Amino acid sequence: MASRTYPGRCLVSKNDTTKRKAKTEIIKALKADRAEEKKPQSWLVLFTGEGMPEYWIYLLVDRKATLKDIDKKLRAVWLECCGHLSSFKIAGRDYESFPEGAFLDVVESMETGVDGIFCDGLTGEHIYDYGSTTYLDFKVISKLPYRTKKGYDVEIVARNKMPEALCSVCGKEATIICLECLYEGSDSYLFCDECYEEHECDEGMQLPVVNSPRCGVCAYEGGLDDDMC
Ligand SMILES: [Zn+2]
Numbered sequence: 352m353a354s355r356t357y358p359g360r361c362l363v364s365k366n367d368t369t370k371r372k373a374k375t376e377i378i379k380a381l382k383a384d385r386a387e388e389k390k391p392q393s394w395l396v397l398f399t400g401e402g403m404p405e406y407w408i409y410l411l412v413d414r415k416a417t418l419k420d421i422d423k424k425l426r427a428v429w430l431e432c433c434g435h436l437s438s439f440k441i442a443g444r445d446y447e448s449f450p451e452g453a454f455l456d457v458v459e460s461m462e463t464g465v466d467g468i469f470c471d472g473l474t475g476e477h478i479y480d481y482g483s484t485t486y487l488d489f490k491v492i493s494k495l496p497y498r499t500k501k502g503y504d505v506e507i508v509a510r511n512k513m514p515e516a517l518c519s520v521c522g523k524e525a526t527i528i529c530l531e532c533l534y535e536g537s538d539s540y541l542f543c544d545e546c547y548e549e550h551e552c553d554e555g556m557q558l559p560v561v562n563s564p565r566c567g568v569c570a571y572e573g574g575l576d577d578d579m580c
């Protein structure tokens with residue numbers, strides 16, 4: 352099982368860190384890497400898999416960015432499988448990816464700018480896919496006087512390392528999820544490449560083991576590598 356320290360990596364300094372220590376590491380790394388502006392330029396925001404604390408990312412969000420820009424980044428790194436709908440729930444309001452289909456008064460568009468919504472300590476939820484839903488929690492950590500890296504309005508500045516997943520046959524690192532076994536409720540649904548060769552289930556019913564809270568869900572096959580974040 353994953354340890355309680357939830358190991359990860361700061362993508363600015365390239366140093367190893369943990370979920371708990373990441374904020375300090377990120378601020379230290381930004382200070383060393385970038386010019387300090389007179390006014391706050393960005394928001395530091397932590398996203399975590401709901402009920403899956405081992406999956407976490409820190410985003411640096413340009414103050415001119417919208418919720419849609421964050422949604423795009425979350426999809427790219429953790430979520431996108433078949434273009435499902437998504438939304439943010441913040442302070443009792445819904446901000447949806449396609450608000451024209453909505454029937455509730457409280458629904459707004461994701462094109463809303465973050466600066467009008469975010470404040471220190473604000474928490475909320477992101478929802479991807481109303482069928483096989485992946486829920487993420489988020490918390491706005493603080494405003495920072497540093498810009499996001501060039502060409503990015505939302506930058507992943509730290510993320511968890513791949514949580515340990517072991518082959519149910521031989522105990523080596525697992526690479527494949529057998530969906531037939533998973534859907535049948537078996538505990539033995541993770542396999543390494545070699546053991547999966549010998550496995551009897553339908554080969555079409557497999558997904559790769561990937562670093563995301565959507566691992567093994569719908570048709571999810573993985574997202575951004577660290578150097579694309
Ligand atoms: Zn899907």
Ligand SMILES: [Zn+2]
Pocket residue numbers: 518519520521522523542543544545546547
């Ligand atoms: Zn194996």
Ligand SMILES: [Zn+2]
Pocket residue numbers: 529530531532533550551552
């Ligand atoms: Zn199977």
